[in-house]
Amino acid sequence: MRTGYGVETVRAAERALMARLPEGALMRRAAAGLAAACGRLLGRTYGTRVVLLVGSGDNGGDALYAGARLARRGAGVTAVLLAPERAHEGGLAALRAAGGRVRVAPGAVVEGVAEPVGDVIARADLVVDGIVGIGGKGGLRPAAVELADLVRDAGVPVVAVDLPSGVDADTGEVPGPALAADATITFGAYKPGLLIDPAREYAGAVRLIDIGLAPHLPETCDVEALQHADAARLLPRPVAESDKYRRGVVGVVAGSGRYPGAAVLAVSGALRSGAGAVRYVGPGTEAVVSRYPETLVSEGPPGHAGRVQAWAVGPGLGDEPAAQQAIDEVLASEVPVLVDADGLRLMDMDAVRARTAPTLLTPHAGEAAALLGVAREEVEAERLAAVRGLAERTGATVLLKGSTTLVAEPSRPGAAPSPVRVNATGTGWLATAGSGDVLTGLAGGLLAAGLSARDAASAAAYLHGLAGRLAADPPSATDVSAALATAWQDVMRGG
Incomplete structure (x- = not known):
């Protein structure tokens, strides 16, 4: 499991660790990891050109100390200072002692500057972004934007120190101009902004450097990301005495005369969920049975379809009169319920809040925006706040679809x-x-198999995403469904 911690939590852990270490030891650990990572990205160190973009504070200090290490290994290292009067003194002295050079960002005046900063950046093999640390708020300032533009125009690879400058470490928001990185070297713990879009898109490949912080971090993190072993532990496994009912029966209410394919696709996902049986309820019985004859079918209503351990309702219901009855009946049931697509539009919010059995909502950004009463752009820019807010408002577990799918309860x-x-x-x-x-x-099938709403959502998103990667490019939804079995096997082998 990859775990992410907010800025204040990380800083408290750093203070606790620094109290046990000699002065400067923690920064030297970070700089050593950063320099080693830069060396691997360069392929070789001797004879390469490295430019450090250095802001004030410890983030710039990490970059300067790492630059000193690279300079001692034969790299030509130039530090470009955005705030010369506030640059980290120890790091700056170390760089100069190692033979590194110093320039200033556009707008500053220092005697002895022999060449424009743009030329230095254009000739670089690697740029190290040490402009703003994890405490930065708002987008880049004008001087930093000018440097970021020079880097982008030069097409030089960028390594971010701890976090790309201009993104919010706590939320994953990008409130203004930011410097995109090809790789981010983060220290001690992942920060939420490295895992959540839109900031994640700026981070590139993320590598965590162990600086000894783990014993000082709390047991409960702010965000977490499953890995293969975590997903494998969640997925249901039949035992010797299992039958189709013990493995769980999932009811699927989906499709309409206008959208029969939604029924087929929802059933296809349910059949690959590990549940023992799938009951389909709706007008698409002919289409479903012709494609998946193992499906138990009923034209409805859901209350007459037979026993289920969970319901999945909503895709392609449209505006037909039976749709509202179906969603009302399902929400009134005493088993776990997943609501998606048209079901989100038709559901009664009070009925959702009144439920005692688990409820899982799976909106995309537009549907979440409608439920929250905000613009879609707000949800997309503030995904972490949106998923948390919707879970609190509805009393349900929420899976917010998107480039990074989030699950909150x-x-x-x-x-x-x-x-x-x-x-x-x-x-x-x-x-x-x-x-x-x-x-x-x-x-829905994972809910029927006995997983909690949070675990069912998390495991389903993991498998679904993996199937999307395993399916042929470009995949259709049918291709994704077909790849679920391979994704499942891949997870079980890796777990």
């Missing part, structure tokens, strides 16, 4: 908030019609 009285789960397996290829219907069936 409402807080419980007297209990610490659960970490928001971030799915790292997603791919842009999943942004295709019907892909969400497959996810609905898959997550």
Whole structure:
């Protein structure tokens, strides 16, 4: 499991660790890891050119000390200072002692500057972004924007120190100009902004450097991302005495005369969920049975379809009169319920809040915006706040689809908030019609198999994202569904 911690938590842990170490030892650890990572990215160190973009504070100090290490190994290192009067003194002295050079950002005046900064950047093999640390708020300042533009125009690879400058470490928001990195070397712990879009897109490949922080971090993190072993532990496994009913029966209410494919796709995901049986309810029985004859079918209503351990309702219901009855009946049931797509539009919010059995909502950004009463752009820019806010407003677990799928559950009285789960397996290829219907069936089946709403959502997102990567490019929703079995096997082998 990859765990992410907010800025204040990380800083408290750093203070506790620094109290046990000689002065400067923690920064030297970070700089050593950063320099080693830069060396691996360069392929060789001797004879290469490295430019450090250095702001004030410890983030710039990390860059300067790492630059000194690279200079001692034969790299030509130039530090470009955005605030010369506030540059880290020890780091600056170390760089100069190692033979590194110093320049200033555009707008500053220092005697002895022999060449423009733009030329230095254009000739670099690597740029190290040490402009702003994890405490930065708001976008880059004008001087930093000018440097970022020079770097972008030169096309030089960028390594960010701890976090790309201009992104919010706590939320993953990008409130203004930011410097995109090809790789980010982060210290001690992941920060939420490295795992959540839109900031994640600026981070590139993220590598965590162990600086001894783990013993000083709390047990409960702010965000967490499953890995193969975590997903494998969640997925249901049949035992010798299992039968189809013990493994769970999931009811799928989806499709309409206008959208029969939604029924087929939702059922396809449910059949690959590990549940023992799938009951389909709706007008698409002919289409479903012709494709998946193992499905148990009923034209409805859901209350007459037979026993289920969970319901998945919503894809392709449209505006037909039976749709409202179906969503009302399902929400009135006493088993776990997943609501997606048209079901989110038709559901009664009071009925959702009144439920005692688990409820899982799976909106995309537009649907979440409608439920929250805000613009879609606000949800996309503030995904972490949106998923938490929707979980609190509805009292349900929420899976917010997107480039990074997030899963949040409402807080419980007297209990610490659960970490928001971030799915790292997603791919842009999943942004295709019907892909969400497959996810609905898959997550609904995991609910029926006995997983909690949070675990069912997390495991389904993980498998769904992995299937999107394993399917042929470009994949259709049918291809994604077909790849779920391979994704499942891959996770079980890796776990």
